Amino acid sequence: MTKPLIKIEDLSLGFTAKGGRQGPILRGVSLELAAGETLGIVGESGSGKSTVALAMMGYLKSGLSVFGGRVVFDGRDMFALSEKDRARLRGGAIALIPQNAGQALTPTLRIGQQIDEALRLHADLNAAQRADRVVELLARVRLPSPADMAQRYPHELSGGQQQRAAVAMALAGNAKALLLDEPTTGLDVTTQAHILEFLRTLAREVGVAMIYVSHDMGVIARVADRVAVMYAGQLAEEGPTRDVLRAPKHPYTRGLLASIPRLEEPGLPASMPGTPPAVGSELTGCAFADRCPIVQGDCRSAVPDLVRMNASQVRCLHADMPDMPRPRTHREPDIQTTLALALSDVAISYTKPGLLDRLFKRPVKTPTVERVDFALKKGETLGLVGESGSGKSTILRAVAGLVGTQAGSVTLGKGESLSMPVSRRDRETLRRVQMIFQNADASLNPRQTIAEILGAPLRLYHGMKGAEAQARAEELLEAVRLPARYLSRFPGQLSGGEKQRVGVARAFAANPEVTLCDEVTSALDVSVQAAALALLTRLQRENGSSYIFVSHDLAVVRAVSDRVAVLYQGRVCEIGPAAAVYAPPYHPYTQTLMGAVLEPDPDVAPKLLADDVTEKSPPASGCPFQRRCPRRIGKVCDTIVPPEREMADGHVIHCHLDAETLDEKPQKVPQMQPRKLAEMVGG
């Protein structure tokens, strides 16, 4: 075997608490990576995956120190090098592509200046050569008009373009290894799929080794040759991607895979009970024992070793035991015939025409959301999917009264209007519509105890006080599967999943008729997400509340929704029963979205149908998807609003193509004209 490019030997590192107690974050991690190979590191938050990756560059976040072991990169011990020698390697032979390029690019420096800085440090070129090389690098990452891009500031690029610029910067020093820390997290699915395909090609072209850190099995399946699954600072399992994803051996890997919602499998994924051990705690047995369905007595007596099984390594004493079945549970919604909510021809605009605009009779801006029309029955869940800017959250905010509607009507069950803002709604109306926010962290007051947080809606809507409120709050916590002792805690003392449960309990304290769920699981780990989805489903059966469930994740929406609406640029493209929307015939946009979804399966390639262009505002007339549509017919798409085509039982597609044509297989991706592309990214 050839000498590995990166070799991590028994690396332990962590923080040292006051009094000298060591809190390990990595516990004896050993990994090898050959030149040109791609290693995926997966794990949930707190598993130490990013820490391992940064350690490969000899970088520790502040407060951390190495307890033992070493990292050898290209024959050099990274932690034994002088700071100067390490700096010479960083950004040169081993370069980082950061998670959030938007924040990792310095806002006051032009893209070209930042790439030039890397070149100056790691390449022996004069100023003119460097300027040429900057443009060459930007062209290599396939950015349109690279010379112009070099002159732009980071905020003038879209999210996908920023990520490409970060890749160009990483390539400046002729890297042998690229470290990718969740580089596509936070990007839209279509953008993510395009960037991943680009990175795959790049790895092949340049022959560079890649370490790809992600929490997303679908992403790892697409890019990695080998996968390392991290749990509690240890490797739980390591092996060839196909082996690990197709035949996982560690119960944690199996649980993780089972908790991922899948596009083609309706129903709720199986959740994993419990939480991982706290970061920095001491281990006396298997770290996964408390959550393991096949746990045995000997699991708790000593920390299991990593054992080789075929091409893989597994840290489990009982990896040969058959796994417990983890069935998907099917939702059994109790949908009544009575209406809970109706939106009729709703339009929403964030910009009101100002005094000057009216004075000079400037043309009114196209509304952000338009022609939204749907009804929600009691006990039903409507999923809203779409990429960022699709208007899905805006619609929720309008129902909640946080943003005004420009036209159309929003009404509750018996026709009570919801057109007034939240500040002018009466108490009963407020009670009937509740919202659960994406970021539980930001939506819970950090200075209030859970009892106070839950007490507020109980007092406000039900007049409960003292012991009565206390008893009800305990019931609510029990309903979201949290112990009653949590009442005296503050949000800061809870984990992300627990906080989201409190957010759910607070919404249900009002006993709402309509619950608005805004990306409620996006910030959660998959295993926690599965539990949260199961919780929402159970509460709906018990309370008969109707949900509007907003998410960018098609598989999650499929798992919890009875009906689904696909939105693009604030207009409905397709709406209907979940099973019908997720099967042909598709709206071209639905098809594009579905094609870009990454399944945790190494043998499924995404089908990229349209360019990943970020559109800043909806087109003034015609079909919202006209500029990116792979099946565009012609001028009619630009000028005339597409008709509603009823496919079957309430399945409606807004498209100029007729039902038979829509049912046909998609054609090849038409090449976009460069002029049009430049127009869209906004010169």
Add this chain to the structure above:
Amino acid sequence: MPSLILRRIGFAAFTIAFVSMIMFAAVEALPGNVCTSFLQRFAQGPRLERCIEQQGLDRPALVRYGEWVSGAVQGDFGYSLKKRKPINELIRERFRNTALLGGIAALIAIPLAIFLGIVAGVRRDRPLDLSLSGAAMLAMTIPEFVTATALIYVFAITLQWFPAVTILPPNAGLMQMLPNIVLPVLVLSAVLIAHIMRMMRASVIDVMTSDYVQMARLKGVPERQIIRKHVVPNAMIPALNVIALTIAWLLAGVVVVEKVFNYPGLGTLMIQAIFDRDLPLVQAIALIFSVIYVGVNLLADLAALALDPRLRRKGH
């Protein structure tokens, strides 16, 4: 870009116009008029009539406001009641003295405070930072008249290096002024430095923990270059507003400090004018202060525009 600058300048001009209206209206709203409040119990007979004629109070308020503004734009602020002189004659030299005092204080304090703030932020929680931050805290808590008294005691009375108060003929030259401004400048800069340094330190610390600074480190950029190219320009942006606000404070601080040191500046003149109920003079000085205030904020806005490309977008 030029339209953005023009827009800010236009906005500043509008603010000054608005302030002048309020100041004029406030005096109009007082019971009686400029003359009755000045003359008090002597406000009767020919004395009052003469005053009213001289101040032109027999004409409508709108006309008088128009004259006041057009006069002020040309540097003519009218006629002082107490001193019986044109106001611009009274304030010309006072303005120079105050500008000298405030200008030198700002010129020393602002660059020094920015530098110290960067040093403290970069060396966060180390001994240097702790002593700088501690000193800043002290300088902020002690009122300037206390600092001034303490400095007078040490440097003027005990050491006798500088004069304790300014005793100079009215038309003293610059060189004669210089020894007199050392102590007032020290008092003013102490507070200026403290405020700006603390803001700059917090801002530097914030930027030092940002993703882009970590990224620069992982790019292999040497630490000095990180601070120069990635940290300082970004840390300056939020600090600019505080600098502008602190200079606004300087205007109020000048009044107190001038009084303590008996320094012949606009501040002492204003206090005197208030005691004399010489409203035209008070109005004139207040207008000058507000023009300086708005001007400084305008400069901070333009500097932010130069530093932060995100502000240069259209529609902002």
